[in-house]
Amino acid sequence: MARYIGPKTKIARKFGQAIYGDDKAFEKRNYPPGQHGANKRRGKKSEYAVQLMEKQKAKYTYGVLERQFRNMFKKATSSKGITGEVLLQLCESRLDNVVYRMGIAPTRSAARQLVSHRHITVNGEKVNIPSYQVKAGDVIAVREKSKSLEAIQNSLSNASQVYEWITWNNDKMEGTFVSVPARIQIPEQINEQYIVELYSK
Incomplete structure (x- = not known):
């Protein structure tokens, strides 16, 4: 690539x-x-x-x-x-960007790697395409086998940003892409x- x-x-x-x-x-x-x-x-x-x-x-x-x-x-x-x-x-709707926004990865390039290595699921299905377009209502989660990964744990513990168009459940390690962000919401x-x-x- x-x-x-x-x-x-x-x-x-x-x-x-x-x-x-x-x-x-x-x-x-x-x-x-x-x-x-x-x-x-x-x-x-x-x-x-x-x-x-x-x-x-x-x-x-x-x-x-x-x-x-x-x-x-x-x-x-x-x-x-x-x-x-x-x-x-x-x-903003790219899967790698959404993974980064949720705090699963510290950078977009790290998020891209997690997606490519099949650590992320969308609506329960493994997706390994970083450019995959996430739609409103889609549930993005860390794959069950990958939840113990140190890189993901460290990133989630350091994540502090909260975005209005995303919800995140730390216990389940999954989040919902609630809606496409308005321009004013994109930082x-x-x-x-x-x-x-x-x-x-």
């Missing part, structure tokens, strides 16, 4: 946001990477550069490849509602309008 496995702090510094979660290295050097990183005298970015940067930020945040992202955009375009908002909702700092403008050219 063509996934980005390089230095994550460098990507976070590129966008000026800790898009991969808490990062002490980013906090120390929260300026762009490269030998001129700390130099603030940089030329003004073109409109295209700003739009491209926003698309790349969304792709890195959700761990989606270009073709997948473009396909999601096409799906969002043909759906009812505001295209940019629907695009982010599709990203990611992404300007989806720039992405729509970029793909609409």
Whole structure:
């Protein structure tokens, strides 16, 4: 799989946001990477550069490849509602993202691995496709044999975020994807309008 496995702090510094979660290295050097990183005298970015940067930020945040992202955009375009908002909702409805939001995994890449290794079930059925689109009412759970995994136990004990569109039962190690989140509920700092403008050219 063509996934980005390089230095994550460098990507976070590129966008000026800790898009991969808490990062002490980013906090120390929260300026762009490269030998001129700390130099603030940089030329003004073109409109295209700003739009491209926003698309790349969304792709890195959700761990989606270009073709997948473009396909999601096409799906969002043909759906009812505001295209940019629907695009982010599709990203949030991915199984790996839902597993991450529930606190079963500390990062989206860890969540992707748990799904790929068949540790997660949807409505009682094992699903090993990270891009699987979760629907409202679906029950996501940790497979019975995987409940004792140290990585999952540690992640759940450190999970503190609560999201309005997700419920979680720690005793059963299962949660419900109550509804697709509204844009205001999605905490990611992404300007989806720039992405729509970029793909609409």
